[in-house]
Structures are given as C-alpha cells and as structure tokens.
Amino acid sequence: MNDKTLNIEEVQCLVWYGLTTRQIKSIDLDAFDKLYDENTVDFDAWLEKAERLFDKEYKLGIRILSIQDVEYPQSLRAIGDDAPALIHLLGDISLLQPTDSVAIIGARASDRDGLSAAYTLGKRYADEGKVVVSGLALGCDRAAHEGCLDGGGKTIAVVASGLDVTHPAENKPLQSRILANGGLLLAEQHLGVKANPTRLIARNRLQAALSAEVILAQCPEHSGSMHTMRFARKYHKKSYAVAFSKAAEINGGNRLLIESEQATPIKLC
Template sequence: MKNREDWKEVVKKRQNKMEAWRLSFLSVEELLCLQLLGYSSKQLYENVESERYSLKETASMSIRELDKAKRILDRQTKAGVITIPYNDEAYPHHFRNLCRDAPLLIHVLGNKDLLNREDNVAIIGARAADKEGLNMAYEFAEQMGKQGHIVISGLALGCDTAAHQGCLDAGGQTIAVVASGLDITHPKVNKSLQDEIIAKGGTILSEHPFGVKANPTRLVARCRMQVVLTQSVIVAQCPIISGTMYAVRFAQEYNGVPFGWENNVYSVQYDTQNELNSGNKFLLDYNLALPIRLGQEITLDLDNKIVIA
C-alpha cells in the first residue's frame, strides 16, 4: 500500500508541474530560444513555476536568439520535422517519466504515433560488433518486426544498424533515437538506412534542433531516451567499457514505482568469451540482466514484457 500511495503522490506532483507548464505560455520558439541562450532542460523544468514570467521576458528580449530559433523551426517544418514541447498533449508520455531529465523539446521525423506505443523493445550493442553479435541483433529485431512490434535503437554502426535492418526486413517499424539535429545523419553512411526507416513508416527522433552535431556527451544522453521508451532492453553484444553500458545504467535508474514501470534488461549469453562480449558476461555474472540466446523465440506478453519460448 505504501508504494501505491507513494506513486499517487508522484503522479499528483507531475500533474501540478504539467499545469504550471501550461500556465507558463512559453511557446516552442521561446523554449528553443532559451536553450540557445544556454538554459538546460533541467533549469527550465525546475524554474518554470517560480520564474515563468521572467523566462518569457528573457526570451522576448533576446532578439537575435529568438530570431534564430524561429529560423531553425521554419527550416525543420519545411523538411517535415515536427517539434513537440513538453507541455503538448502529443508529447510522449514515456518521456514525462524522466521528470527533470526529460527533454523540453523533441524533434521528430516520420511517424510520431510510434512514440506512444507500448509494445516495443530496445535492441542495442557495440559499433564494433562481430558477425555473431550482428546476427543476435538482427534475429531478435526480425522476430519483433514479424510480430508487428516496434524496435528501438540508435542508428549507430554495428548492432544498432543490424537491429533496425532486421526489423525493416521483416516488414516492421522501427524508431531511431539520434544524438544530432535531424538535418545531420550520424554516421553519414547510414543515410540510406535512415531514409528506409522513414519510407517504411518508422521514426527518427532527437532532442536536438537542426545544426547540432553528435558528440560523446550527447551520445550518452540519448541512451536515456532509448530505454525510457520501452520496458525491455536487449544487449546484443558489447565490451565491458562501452556506450551500451550507459544505456543499461539508465534502464536501472529509471525503474520502479517512481517511474511507473519496471525495466527488464536481457543480455545475450555467448558460449565463447572475448573482449567484444565482455560486457554481456559482466551483466550476467552480476545478475544485472537476464540471459537470452541466439535461436530462442521471443514475444511480448500482455504487459509488453519479453517472453522467451
């Protein structure tokens, strides 16, 4: 009962925060202007209740940045990109569970409706994966695609590319969460894959506007957006020191009663151990993930959790 009451209190606080956002009357242009001025999402999220009028005044007085924000948004609109603010009804409910870590603006190319789907799985792994690791990502994504479920990954080389392609080849839809503005494909060689994702009803998603390039900090930050969209994460293959391990950490952090759901992490179990799958072994040895093997059939149950046949 205590956990249920705690959850009710958390929900009430979020509702109050949402109401504060609606009353702030900060437009998309003003929010982007403030971000261009250096305000972080955390700062704006925390201060909107107490400083909403001063924030609005700051944006209106920052003529150069406000004009730049309008130009960026105009370019994005012409390119088919939809920008959704935190206080919009179309904003993915999954991201609101991030609270102060939620992106204030998201930029979407393609099918925005996928972002509120519950039947999805994140399949992630290392860029420098070997053939076995790529097969793992491809096969599990292919199974999800055939069943009509959504596969989430990060458009990176290696396991991410294999996961997106496996889902697409099965006739499924996939979401790519990226760490740059949507006018930039990172890496460039995946431009054709990005186009295929869009053409087949998928989604490219970023918290960054046009003109922003990917860097290590942004690549790590996008991991939280990947895992919060799903309740099931499959680690196909990764070294013990890798970006994938950040995603696992986020999946553990955004978990339990305060966030309204439970994340399950699955790690592929390999018969032969090497550096490329040392992260998988670590996760299994320390009970940080559940084992899954190549050749196993997977599906989602009524709670959208993975079931291994």
C-alpha cells in the same frame, strides 16, 4: 494547450537560458514574460534564432514537441529532468504512443555473432508487432534496424545530431529506408548540431526511456552500450543480454551484466 502554455520558440529560449526540464515544464506565459523583461536583449536574440531554426525544420517536415505539449510522449515525461525539453521528430509520431517497444543495442565493432543476434532480435520483435528502438549507429544498431525492417516492422532511430545530419554518413540509406517504411527519427538536437561523445551518451538515455525492454546484443565491458544498460536500470526497464557460448572480449559486457544479475540472459541458439 491553453493560452498560458509556451510555444516551442519560448521553450527553446528557456533551454538556452539554462533552465532544467522540470523548471520549464512548470513555467507559464506570465513567468516567461517576467524572465523576458529581466533579460530582454538575450531573449530577443534567442527567440529570433529559434524562429529561424524551427522554420527550416517545418519546411523539412520535422515536428517539434515540447515538454508542455499534451502529445509529448509519457515514456519520456516519466524520466523527469532526464527528459529533453524539446524533441524533434521526422516520420510517424504515433510510434511514440504507449507500446511495448523494445530497444536493441550493441557495439559498433561487433563480430558476426553479435550482428546476427541484433538482426535476429530485430526481426523477431517485428514479427511480434513490437516497435524496435535503436540508435542508427553502425554494428548492432544497424543490424537491429535492418532486422526489424526485413520483418516488416516499424523502428525508431534515436539520433545524437540534428535531423539534417546523418551520423554516421554511411547510414543515410538506412535512415531513408526507416522513413520510407513508416518509421521515426527522434532527436533532442536542432538542425545543424553534430554528434559528439557527450551527445551520443545522452542519446542512449532516450533509447532506454522509450522502451519497455532493453536488450544488449553484444558489447565489451567498456562500451557506450553499457551506458544505455545503466539508464535502463535507472528507469526500471526490463534488462536483457544475449548469452554467448564462447567468452570473448567483444561480449564481455554481456557476461558482466549476466553474471552480476543486472540483466536476464537470452539464448538465441
């Protein structure tokens, strides 16, 4: 970091001002000062708010990286304006270094076969030493995280809220287990922000970006997991879907992706 690089409070101020990540990436202290002089009242309020928020995060052990930091993960930097200007991290940030991470995703309301697929894949990739990425949701996400942990692996949970909020609340013990076993929580939201449908979809792009491969365990044709698979194709990630022997509405998304050759089938039995 040089003396022209912005601190995280200044970057957050630019986010609230409405600049894109690409714009924020190229703004130095001189350009920031010019904007500050033109919007002093707003910038003073934003900077004070950011300082209060981030001080609370530091006390909770949360690390914050901006797009201008050298430690900001290249996997996120590579997606351009889709990258968050700031990320909030709790746990082992070394898991963000270049790896062959695998995202395992799927529907919250999966059946027994879907949950088994997610768990089996999570454990398999943990056994291979790969980092498993998922979204800390119920259903397939939870099964993938648990399979990874049971296999002695490390897992990254990408969440759609601030790191002081567990969504859903039922996964609080799983979140604690992830951290206790050397994993990582990642959010683009600051403290106090709750998950909503828009943020959950936005969360999906980060799962795809962080991973070399994205695997759909199970979902119907209309599911948030299909957003993640679209992001995987947009970012040129290897896309896979579990192939089920029996067609059902709950695995319709898998069939659609496989039959349209948008994902390579994986057979688990």
